[in-house]
Amino acid sequence: KNEVEQSPQNLTAQEGEFITINCSYSVGISALHWLQQHPGGGIVSLFMLSSGKKKHGRLIATINIQEKHSSLHITASHPRDSAVYICAVGPRGGGADGLTFGKGTHLIIQP
Amino acid sequence: GAGVSQSPRYKVAKRGQDVALRCDPISGHVSLFWYQQALGQGPEFLTYFQNEAQLDKSGLPSDRFFAERPEGSVSTLKIQRTQQEDSAVYLCASSLRWNTEAFFGQGTRLTVV
Numbered sequence: 001k002n003e004v005e006q007s008p009q010n011l012t013a014q015e016g017e018f019i020t021i022n023c024s025y026s027v028g029i030s031a032l033h034w035l036q037q038h039p040g041g042g043i044v045s046l047f048m049l050s051s052g053k054k055k056h057g058r059l060i061a062t063i064n065i066q067e068k069h070s071s072l073h074i075t076a077s078h079p080r081d082s083a084v085y086i087c088a089v090g091p092r093g094g095g096a097d098g099l100t101f102g103k104g105t106h107l108i109i110q111p
Numbered sequence: 112g113a114g115v116s117q118s119p120r121y122k123v124a125k126r127g128q129d130v131a132l133r134c135d136p137i138s139g140h141v142s143l144f145w146y147q148q149a150l151g152q153g154p155e156f157l158t159y160f161q162n163e164a165q166l167d168k169s170g171l172p173s174d175r176f177f178a179e180r181p182e183g184s185v186s187t188l189k190i191q192r193t194q195q196e197d198s199a200v201y202l203c204a205s206s207l208r209w210n211t212e213a214f215f216g217q218g219t220r221l222t223v224v
Contacts, residue, residue: 004153030210031210033212033213035215040217042215042216042217042218043154043202043204043215043218044215045212045213045214045215048211048212048213086153086154088153088154090210098144098146098156098157098159098167098170098204099144099146099154099156099204099213100156101146101153101154101155102153103151103152103153104153
């Protein structure tokens, strides 16, 4: 089973700061997902990537397949970015398993 | 519909009661997943459907848990004789096919008292 580790577990920053959240996994994957979860439980998919880098607005996600590591960056952070960010990986091969999730990074952006 | 819809949003059950949680995936999505998320933890895989076929149920914690998707669209997760340790948020996700972007519902928060 893939082990997914995220760091930091908790992060408090000031509005405008550049944020980095890290994710590492133990076994080769087919794809990695970054998800955002707000209080109340709803989860929104931010990125799905299997190589390189993706950018959407102020969010950037990168992945290094060789090092089994991914980062999520938030530029010019804003209080509305406050949420739990979860890294999840999908298995390689033909397996039908669902995603394996990290425990999440609880981000608070203070005004 | 526009997104994955789950109902009810909140459910309080007395210990020993049976509950049924519903998931309406995005229309046309072949893959459907159920996850259980305990407080302060990341979600854990429960089961996976491809259309109406339940291809993996290895994550179901006990035989009190049962899931179905009889017509390949709406899915129901049933928990029999609920126990306090079943208290969690139950998340449903669907994707167009396996290993494509997953879309999540809001979840059902189950509290067993």
